[in-house]
Amino acid sequence: MRKSELMELIGKNVRHYRTERKMTQDELSNIIGKNPSAITRVESGQRMMSLRTLYAVADALNISCDALLRDGDYPIELENIIHMLSGQSESSLQRISKVLVTLIEQYGEKDDKS
Numbered sequence: 001m002r003k004s005e006l007m008e009l010i011g012k013n014v015r016h017y018r019t020e021r022k023m024t025q026d027e028l029s030n031i032i033g034k035n036p037s038a039i040t041r042v043e044s045g046q047r048m049m050s051l052r053t054l055y056a057v058a059d060a061l062n063i064s065c066d067a068l069l070r071d072g073d074y075p076i077e078l079e080n081i082i083h084m085l086s087g088q089s090e091s092s093l094q095r096i097s098k099v100l101v102t103l104i105e106q107y108g109e110k111d112d113k114s
Helices: 003-020 025-032 036-043 051-060 065-069 076-085 090-107
Strands: none
Touching (some): 003 025, 003 065, 025 036, 051 065, 065 076
């Protein structure tokens, strides 16, 4: 993938997640400590973010960094779940795992593509 394609992909994903969370460019820029015009240039594919900014944007949007780098071939929801679980204690993860098993038993549907 060329740099220009990656910039467009990241920009599209930032815009998607920001608007999905009903967040303005100004609000996102305030959270990450950047100028609002920087967000505009990123979202329009005109500017590449630093890794530090990419991480800050992902954190502000409560998603994984991978979600900003993917083009939709992989379920972003799974990456976001992993992001939400990171930093949890082992005992917390064990309790969450039990809840997930119950939810999957009740509501899960096996994807034939798996």
